[in-house]
Amino acid sequence: MKSSNLIRLESTIKDIAKDGKMALAYSGGVDSSILLAVARGAGIDVLPLTFDISKAREIPQVRNNAKDRCYHCKKLMMSTFRKEAGEKGYEVLCDGTNTDDRKQYRPGLKALEEEGVRSPIAEAGLTKEQLREIGRELGLPVADKPSSPCLLTRFPYYTYVSEDMITAVGKAEDIVKEAGFPACRVRVFKDTSKIEVPLDVVLLIKGESDLLNKVLDVLKPIGVSEVIVDEKGLRSGTMDE
Numbered sequence: 001m002k003s004s005n006l007i008r009l010e011s012t013i014k015d016i017a018k019d020g021k022m023a024l025a026y027s028g029g030v031d032s033s034i035l036l037a038v039a040r041g042a043g044i045d046v047l048p049l050t051f052d053i054s055k056a057r058e059i060p061q062v063r064n065n066a067k068d069r070c071y072h073c074k075k076l077m078m079s080t081f082r083k084e085a086g087e088k089g090y091e092v093l094c095d096g097t098n099t100d101d102r103k104q105y106r107p108g109l110k111a112l113e114e115e116g117v118r119s120p121i122a123e124a125g126l127t128k129e130q131l132r133e134i135g136r137e138l139g140l141p142v143a144d145k146p147s148s149p150c151l152l153t154r155f156p157y158y159t160y161v162s163e164d165m166i167t168a169v170g171k172a173e174d175i176v177k178e179a180g181f182p183a184c185r186v187r188v189f190k191d192t193s194k195i196e197v198p199l200d201v202v203l204l205i206k207g208e209s210d211l212l213n214k215v216l217d218v219l220k221p222i223g224v225s226e227v228i229v230d231e232k233g234l235r236s237g238t239m240d241e
Contacts, residue, residue, distance in 0.1 A: 023085035031096025
């Protein structure tokens with residue numbers, strides 16, 4: 001028997017995609033992956049669209065990590081998707097925004113509105129955790145995948161972020177994840193890097209001196225000389241505090 005949340009999401013999708021077709025901004029993350037599975041399970045013809053994020057980094061506001069970088073990135077992404085979807089005969093374009101996203105600082109939401117993008121998960125009134133529950137109900141492994149926001153969020157606003165910096169932080173987070181801390185962020189503040197993990201494992205990772213040294217080795221080429229563990233733990237919107 002289907003859960004009420006799954007039924008509500010299916011109903012919302014069908015109401016949005018009245019012609020039985022929709023294009024989907026697909027990242028492979030939790031939201032878009034579960035939305036894709038639910039839509040197809042509901043009999044909708046879904047066209048998943050992917051985007052080379054490096055193209056957005058050519059935009060000055062994105063490259064310099066401006067506070068509204070997400071708007072400029074999403075604007076390019078969704079306008080590209082809108083054109084591609086139209087050329088392939090898909091009038092409806094959707095994304096995986098949930099209700100939690102709408103409660104936080106998300107300048108990219110303005111771009112979604114301007115490009116006429118629909119957000120079935122949010123329109124169904126579902127949170128990230130409720131969506132994960134739907135994913136578990138459907139037996140989707142991605143349901144328990146940790147969230148992984150854009151790596152630009154690891155740097156302070158108005159900091160020029162090079163491809164080398166992005167690559168280094170990505171490698172650093174991979175090292176932390178492979179050491180047994182799948183939910184993590186490695187943030188860089190000039191010459192200091194702070195590792196964020198859930199509060200219940202903060203003390204554990206603080207004792208992993210070899211791990212911290214490995215992270216430091218990866219980050220040294222981009223100017224980091226110290227790696228510490230953030231005792232406030234893993235949280236969203238650190239740079240907005």
